[in-house]
Amino acid sequence: MTECQLIVDPPQPGSWNMAVDEWLLNRAADEGVMTLRLYQWRGATLSLGYFQAYEDRQSHATSLDCPVVRRASGGGALVHDRELTYSLAVPPGHALAKSTQQLYDAAHTSLIAVLTQIVQPVGAEFTRCRETDARGNGEPFLCFLRRAKGDVIYTSDPKSTTSKANPLVADGSFKICGSAQRKHRGAVLQHGGVLLAQSPQAPELPGVAELTGQGINAQQLGELWTSSVADQLGLELTKALPFSVGERKAIRAVETDKFGNDSWTRRR
Structure with a gap:
């Protein structure tokens, strides 16, 4: 079993959320601390991938x-x-830092188990995507319109009664969770999101609520998922103490210098 701190944060601005993740990556590299963090966003926020213009x-x-x-x-x-x-x-040095596909797959497999438990879909299933889509230069702007190997996909049998009653899923499958990774001095940060429901700011993306007809409470999902992740990855979770004054100051510096800085946001 590997000791792992658990952080469950309230909704925060995007620049703070990204700064915390970066600080946790740096801490993992410097101090060898493993952390699992669950969080949400204060107001609908667009995050660009590192390489996007x-x-x-x-x-x-x-x-x-x-x-x-x-x-x-x-x-x-x-x-x-x-x-x-x-x-x-x-x-x-941790085995999961050396096998990033295993980390990706384990996080998503644990999520699939929990979603299936909560929603209990009829005539449908949550699965991992088998291969990455090859889209060439026509790659969609939104991550959830792309497919990478291991992404969590909701797929419905078009012949089922449930699918026929829901035009969203009658003809296809939908991505409801994807993750991205970053390496730093041997440490790895993996983060991603689960689409719980459709956003007015991205109406082309149905969430679990629209696809299954069942709403999911973020707190309930978080509690079950942390337990499932811990089992999948062999983690012994310990609830982290609130950030100290010094830690908050360090995170704020990352936010000010980088993620809250217009020169970083517009760098491409």
Whole structure:
């Protein structure tokens, strides 16, 4: 069993959320502390992947009024609104830092088990995507319109009575969770989000509530998921103490210098 601190945060601005994740990654590299964090966002927020051009956000009209932050991880843009977000900071030398696909798959497999338990879908299933879509230069702006190997997908049997009653799922499958990773001095940060419900700022993306007809409480999902993740990854979870004055000062410095800084957000 590996000792792992558990942090459950209230909704916070995007720049603070990204600064905390970066600080946890740095702490994992410097002090060998593993952390599992669950968090949400204060108001619908657009996060750009590290490699995306800032101007590309103009292509997505419904999120133009959202505040924007740039992640240090790659992937497509995310509209963080009606979702539960998580991060895992893994220290260097740990087996999971050396096998990042195993980390990706384990986090998503544990989520699938919990979603199936809560929703108990009829004529449908939550599964992991088998392969990455090859889209060439036509890659969609939004992350949830992309598919990577291991993403969590909701797929319905079009012949089932439930599917026929829901035009959303009658003809296809939908991504409801994806994750991204970043390495730093041997440590790994993995973070991602679960689409609980459709956001007015991203109406093309149905969440679990629209796909299954059943709403999911973020707190309930978080409690069950942390237990499932711990079992999958062999973690002994300990609730972390609130950030000290010094820790908050260090996180605020990361926010001011980087994620809350316009030069970082518009760097591409």
